Amino acid sequence: MMNLAAGFDSVTAPAWTDLADELDAWAAQGKAACLWWRDDDAVEPTPQLDDLIDLAGGVPLGLAVIPAMVRPELREALTGAPQVAVLQHGWRHANHGGGKKSEFPPGRAPRDVAADLAAGRDRLGDLFGDVFVPVLAPPWNRFAAEFEPLLPEAGLIGLSGLARSGGLSATSVATVDVHLDLVAWRGDRGFIGEARALAGLIGELSARRLGVAPDSAIGILTHHLVMDRPAAGFLAEFLDLTRAHDAVRWVGPGALLDARR
Numbered sequence: 001m002m003n004l005a006a007g008f009d010s011v012t013a014p015a016w017t018d019l020a021d022e023l024d025a026w027a028a029q030g031k032a033a034c035l036w037w038r039d040d041d042a043v044e045p046t047p048q049l050d051d052l053i054d055l056a057g058g059v060p061l062g063l064a065v066i067p068a069m070v071r072p073e074l075r076e077a078l079t080g081a082p083q084v085a086v087l088q089h090g091w092r093h094a095n096h097g098g099g100k101k102s103e104f105p106p107g108r109a110p111r112d113v114a115a116d117l118a119a120g121r122d123r124l125g126d127l128f129g130d131v132f133v134p135v136l137a138p139p140w141n142r143f144a145a146e147f148e149p150l151l152p153e154a155g156l157i158g159l160s161g162l163a164r165s166g167g168l169s170a171t172s173v174a175t176v177d178v179h180l181d182l183v184a185w186r187g188d189r190g191f192i193g194e195a196r197a198l199a200g201l202i203g204e205l206s207a208r209r210l211g212v213a214p215d216s217a218i219g220i221l222t223h224h225l226v227m228d229r230p231a232a233g234f235l236a237e238f239l240d241l242t243r244a245h246d247a248v249r250w251v252g253p254g255a256l257l258d259a260r261r
Contacts, residue, residue, distance in 0.1 A: 013195040026247035034217040040064040045077035052224040060252030064137040067120035068092035086132045090139040091116035102142035117154035133253045176256045178219030191231035
C-alpha cells in the first residue's frame with residue numbers, strides 16, 4: 001500500500017501551498033488530474049444534505065443512497081441539483097458479517113445477495129430515473145469477491161470501494177474507488193485533520209504524476225450526516241483551489257464509467 005503521507009512528517013506537515021505546487025507540477029507537464037466525490041448514507045432531505053449540495057456548487061457529486069430506507073422526498077430535493085448523481089449504497093445498510101462489518105460478507109447466501117442487489121437497483125432506478133448511475137458503493141466499503149458475477153446480473157455496471165483499504169477489484173464491472181475518507185472513524189468521527197488530508201491528496205497526486213500509481217481518478221469520500229465544520233471548511237478551500245486550477249478536472253461517476261468502457 002502506498003504511503004499517502006510520503007515526504008511529510010510531524011515537523012514538515014503539508015500546507016496548502018504544497019498542494020498548489022503539486023498541481024502546478026501537473027500543469028508544467030501538460031497533465032490534468034481527475035477528481036471525483038462520493039458522499040454516503042443519504043436517505044432523505046436533511047439540513048446536512050442541503051449544506052453538502054450548497055458546498056458542492058457545480059462540482060459533480062455521487063450521492064450513495066440506501067435503497068431500502070430512501071424516502072421519495074429525496075427525489076424532489078435533488079431536482080434542483082443537476083450535478084448530483086445517485087449511487088446504490090447496498091440495500092438496507094445491514095451488517096451480515098461475523099467479523100468486520102459488511103452487508104455482503106464472504107459466505108453469505110448468494111441468493112440473498114442477488115435479491116438485495118436487484119431490489120436496490122430497481123428501487124433507485126424507479127425513484128430517480130436517469131439520475132441513478134448503477135454503481136454499487138457497498139456499506140463499509142466491503143463486498144466479497146465471490147459475489148462479483150452477481151453485479152451485472154442485477155444491472156449494476158460499477159463498483160466503488162475505498163482504495164486505502166485495498167479497494168474492491170472487479171473484472172466484470174468498472175471499479176471507481178475513492179481514496180481519501182475525511183472522517184476519523186476510529187477517533188471521534190470528526191475531521192481527520194488538514195495535515196492528514198493534504199498529505200493524502202498530495203501523495204495520490206504525486207504518485208500518479210510520477211507514474212508509480214495507476215492513472216485513475218482520485219476519489220474523495222464524505223458522509224454529510226457527520227460532517228463537522230473543520231471538514232466543511234477544508235472542503236470549501238479545496239474546492240476553491242481545484243476549481244480555479246487548469247490542472248484539475250472534476251468528473252461525476254457517470255463520466256468515470258464512460259471513460260472505463
